[in-house]
Amino acid sequence: MAIPYPHVYYGDRLVPASDATLGVATSAVLYGLSVYTVFPVHVEGPVRTAFRLADHFRRLVESCRIIGIDRFDDDWDLDRFVSAATELVTANAPTSDVFVRATVHVDESIPGTRVRGCRTVVSMFVYDAVPIVPQDGMRLKTSQWRRIPDSAIPSRAKVNGAYVNSVLAKQDAIDAGYDDAIFLDGAGHVCELSAANIFLVRGGTLITPDVSCDILDGINRRTLLTLATEDGIPVVERTVDLTELYIADEVFVTGTSAGVAPVTEVDGRVVGTGQPGPVCEALGKRHASALRSDALHGWVTALARP
Structure with a gap:
């Protein structure tokens, strides 16, 4: 289990992790009314770089707009976001790769079920970059729980409270002896995992559910689509039937x-040869390289000391 590093950015300053707390009567606690993003930071000696930081900030802004949180834009811009991330990572001085979770919490006390005009507070914390799924071959189970539709809680907004849906699906998969769950939408089409986007390869074509399929329009998903196109791999975004995975x-x-991360089994059926495939391995290497240095796309931001 990941443990936050000792220094946490909360409000407008660094504080000890134990002091970064929300009241039990706030909307964030009562209703899960917070939005978040997680971005990776690569550490190589004194050099620390964040991946697609501007896109992660934009996702926070867009999540706020979708949910109706209207105070965040007043106080935060990209420069302030980069500065806060830099201060946080510098203070914690990690010696290996880490993740940073940045969250906009609605911390108004007992406001009822509303969001406009409510006070917000921003938190950021650092934890070790340990993958949440096996990296050498995953076993997946189709979930009995359906993905929350865009007409209920939009998947393109990373809303904390909506992740109860993911908890139900993943815990059911774990209880059944699998690594994670595959969500289907109301029509029975493939959406994503509990916290990851999904791809399949057939006949050399890379296929993934499109953004109208109740998925998170993931930043790493977009990264792989770009890298695949650059490598000459045909890419198709469309609805995907469960049996296509089989x-x-x-x-x-x-x-x-x-x-x-490769998937080697779906619902008890072996995928392909049962081993990580060449497209996954090639894109995985390209992705790992892009996380560390990417002059071509401008995806990497150096977190210099303030």
């Missing part, structure tokens, strides 16, 4: 906390 040449997943 006959795929490869299945793999991606996400900040998942990396690029």
Whole structure:
């Protein structure tokens, strides 16, 4: 289990992790009314770089807009976000790769079920970059729980409270002896895992559910689509039937906390050869390289000392 590093950014300053607390009567606690993002930081000696930091900040902004949180934009811009992340990582001085979780909490006390005009507070904390899924071959189970539709709680907004849906699905999969769950939408089409986007390969074509399929439009998902296109791999975004996973040449997943991880079994059926496939391995290497240094796309931001 990941443990936060000792220094946490909370409000407008660094504080000890034990002091970064929310009241029990706040909307964030009562209703899960917070939005978040997680970004990786690569550490190589004194050099620390964050991956697609501007996109992670934009996701926070867009999640706030979707949910109706209207105070965040007033006080935060990208420069302040980068400065806070730099201060946080510098203070904790990690010696290996870490993740940073940044969250916008609605900390108004007992406001009822509303969000406009409510006070917010920002938190950021650092923890070791340990993948949340096996990296050498995952066993997946189709979940009995369906993905929350965009018409209920939008998946493209990373809302803390919505992750109860993911907890139900993953815990059921773990209880059944699997590593994670595959969500289907209301029509029975493949969405994603509990906290990762999914891809399959058939006949050399990379296929993934499109953004209208109740998925998170993941930053790493977009990264893989870009890298695949650059490598000349045909890419298709569309609805995906569950049985397509059963006959795929490869299945793999991606996400900040998942990396690029191969799937070797779905619902008791072996995927492809039962080993990580060539497309997954090639894109995994490209992705790992991009996390560390990427002059071509401008995806990497140096976190210099303030």
